[in-house]
Amino acid sequence: MQAKVVVVGSLNMDLVTRAPRLPRGGETLHGDSFVTVPGGKGANQAVAAARLGAPVAMIGCVGGDAYGEQLLAGLLVEGIDCQAVTPIADVASGVALIVVDDSSQNAIVIVAGANGRVSPASVQAVDHLLVQAEVIICQLEVPNEAVAFALKRGRELGxxxxxxxxxxxxxxxxxxxAAIDYLIPNESEAQALTGLVVDSRASAEQAASQLLAMGAGKVIVTLGAQGSLFADGQGFEHFPAPQVKAVDTTAAGDTFVGGFAAALARGDTERQAIAFGQVAAALSVTAAGAQPSIPTLKEVQAFTPL
Incomplete structure (x- = not known):
């Protein structure tokens, strides 16, 4: 099946421990549990889009190790087209070291590994996937040169x-x-992009306005439990988040992005797509882990908020 959503991005194995709280500098804590879970922002968003109804293809790299085999197998189980996921024999797969505390907040350290081998040439080599796509998604866990190429090629292709x-x-x-139709940062990312402190709906509007002035087509600032803020040249619209009991916020943002893309690919309006992505993200925080927490289309359709 021709992929409607193509994701250019990272595949990581998440090494996840739970602890009562996040450690301070120089401090050692006793953790409560440890698991390895397939992740990486690119792979998470690909899995989310696939589970939420879109035909998906993934462009990226894994290492020539057991983690790489597991990451690739996991995507194939989801029905994702992996012809452009390249194993690199002499490099370790990317990993993310994640600590989740009792309030469901997390701290993450990423080691790029094979993700650092994604290049403009490797994206160009599978240009037919971009040509066939309706939606192209990128993040920043692969080299900037590859991201820039994918963004600009997507714009060329319309x-x-x-x-x-x-x-x-x-x-x-x-x-x-100028190549971005939808720029989707969270609060800390919006702050990094603009230099503005983003800690409220009002400050999110200021940051979004600045990002629009820089040339982004439209901006969606995700605000966690406070929902999301949509901004375009006509103004702002706030979308409240569905109320749920949070267990683990890992991959909530990725689930939103994948759900939003899947909804656009099937013809939903952008406002319908935002609302759909928010329900998917809300469901994801009710379960632990990155990809294991991502809901299916049936689960989103059956969702009833608290």
Whole structure:
């Protein structure tokens, strides 16, 4: 089946421990549990889009190790087209070291591994996937050169281009913005991109306005339990988050992005797609782990908020 959503991005094995709280610098804590879970923002968003109804293809790299085999197998089980997921024999797969505390907040350290081998050439080599796509999604866990190429090629082809600027540590290259239809940062990423403190709906509006002025087509700032803020040239709209009992917020943002893309790919309006993505993200925080927490289309359709 021709992929309607193509994700250019990372595949990581998440090494997850739960602890009563996040450790301070120099401190050692006793954890409560440890699991390995398939993750990576690119793979998470691909799985979310697939489970939520879209035909999906993934472009990325894994290592020539057991983690790489497991990551690839996991995507194939979801029905994702993995012809463009390349094993790199002499490199370890990417990993994310994640600590989740009792309030369901997390702290994450990423080691890129094979994700660092994604390049403009490797994306160009599977250009037919981009040509066939309706929506192209990128993040920032692979080299910037590859992201820039995918964004600009998507714009050339007239596709709907989504950038989730995660993890952002500073402003984006100025020439990226014109290629982006939907820029989807969370509060900390919006702050990194703009230099503004983003800690409220009002400050999110200021940041979104600045990002629009930089050239982004439209901006969605995800606000966690407070929902999301949509901004375009006509103004702002706040979408409240469904009320749920949170267990683990890992991959909630990825689930939103994947759900939003899947809804756009099937023809929903952007406001319908935002609402759909928010329900999917809300359901994801009610379960532990990255990909294991991502809901299916049937689960979203059956969702009833608290």
């Amino acid at each position: 596709k709907t281009v989504i950038l989730n600027p995660a993890p952002a540590s500073g402003p984006l290259p100025s020439d990226w913005y």
